[in-house]
Amino acid sequence: MSSFYPIALDLKGKLIVIIGGGIVAERKVIGLLESADHMIVISPKVTETIERLAKQELIIWKMKTFSPGDLNDAFLIIAATNDKEINRSVKESAQPHQLLNMVDDPSGSDFIFQSIFRRGKLMISISTSGASPMLASKIKRDLETLYGEEYEEYIEFLHESRQFILKHVTDSTMKKQLLSSIVKDESFLGHPNRKEMFLKLYEEIRANENR
Numbered sequence: 374m375s376s377f378y379p380i381a382l383d384l385k386g387k388l389i390v391i392i393g394g395g396i397v398a399e400r401k402v403i404g405l406l407e408s409a410d411h412m413i414v415i416s417p418k419v420t421e422t423i424e425r426l427a428k429q430e431l432i433i434w435k436m437k438t439f440s441p442g443d444l445n446d447a448f449l450i451i452a453a454t455n456d457k458e459i460n461r462s463v464k465e466s467a468q469p470h471q472l473l474n475m476v477d478d479p480s481g482s483d484f485i486f487q488s489i490f491r492r493g494k495l496m497i498s499i500s501t502s503g504a505s506p507m508l509a510s511k512i513k514r515d516l517e518t519l520y521g522e523e524y525e526e527y528i529e530f531l532h533e534s535r536q537f538i539l540k541h542v543t544d545s546t547m548k549k550q551l552l553s554s555i556v557k558d559e560s561f562l563g564h565p566n567r568k569e570m571f572l573k574l575y576e577e578i579r580a581n582e583n584r
């Protein structure tokens with residue numbers, strides 16, 4: 374059993390403070406850039422990539438060593454230095470409501486990072502609860518072949534069709550039947566005329582209902 378539970382955070386407009394600017398901090402920053410728009414890196418030295426992202430104003434880099442005031446207003450904090458004592462003092466300076474990740478102490482953290490596989494809106498997070506980050510990374514690569522690029526547009530189609538169903542279908546049995554058909558019937562996955570196929574199915578089911 375693991376006490377870690379995966380959730381999807383909305384990071385829009387929320388401040389993330391990363392203490393340390395090495396390889397591990399860089400990996401966290403790059404992963405977070407997909408979703409976060411307000412990141413500050415606190416570190417006397419940073420990798421070339423972090424420096425470039427700061428120049429591009431995608432993140433802010435403060436060239437300094439850690440002090441407790443750096444955590445003010447942070448929603449999420451990552452202690453990513455190579456110094457256990459400093460990472461520990463970051464934890465001690467954090468407020469109880471701030472979410473903390475320590476890159477060298479999963480069990481002392483509020484949350485741990487997951488390996489994230491994305492195909493547009495489809496997002497699969499993989500965790501080994503800290504047991505083997507490399508296995509998490511391998512499973513992510515395995516998923517790339519299982520869920521190919523076609524899923525990116527397919528999920529857009531599913532999204533649009535679901536919106537249509539929720540707007541136009543009030544009968545709950547018909548709603549369920551339609552929602553499940555577009556997912557279960559694999560011919561929708563790569564079909565160029567799937568929108569027309571869907572509308573035809575909708576008309577058929579509606580005609581049967583009215584009979």
Ligand SMILES: C[C@@]1(CC(=O)O)C2=NC(=C\c3[nH]c(c(CCC(=O)O)c3CC(=O)O)Cc3[nH]c(c(CC(=O)O)c3CCC(=O)O)/C=C3\N/C(=C\2)[C@@H](CCC(=O)O)[C@]3(C)CC(=O)O)/[C@H]1CCC(=O)O
Nearest residue numbers: 477479485486487488489500501502503504505506507510
């Ligand atoms: C998923 C990913 C996300 C990310 O980092 O963004 C991630 N680690 C990744 C890669 C990776 N990490 C490490 C290696 C070297 C090989 C190896 O040691 O296996 C590689 C491989 C590589 O570099 O490819 C070493 C390592 N990792 C941790 C420790 C400390 C410890 O365990 O105590 C040490 C030893 C440090 C040392 O030697 O001292 C700890 C954690 N790493 C986690 C996440 C969390 C648990 C995830 C899980 O298992 O579920 C957790 C607990 C905490 C956290 O960081 O939140 C990302 C894959 C990105 C992707 O491909 O998608």
Ligand SMILES: NC(=O)c1ccc[n+]([C@@H]2O[C@H](COP(=O)([O-])OP(=O)(O)OC[C@H]3O[C@@H](n4cnc5c(N)ncnc54)[C@H](O)[C@@H]3O)[C@@H](O)[C@H]2O)c1
Nearest residue numbers: 393394395396397398415416417418438439454455476477
């Ligand atoms: N969680 C993971 O995925 C993972 C993976 C590998 C290693 N680790 C752990 O992460 C640690 C960091 O690894 P790394 O490869 O990024 O190290 P690194 O040496 O590349 O980077 C350390 C960074 O911390 C900064 N730093 C040092 N003291 C500081 C201070 N007082 N205030 C602010 N910044 C300070 C340095 O300037 C540097 O930028 C390792 O020691 C290891 O324990 C974690």
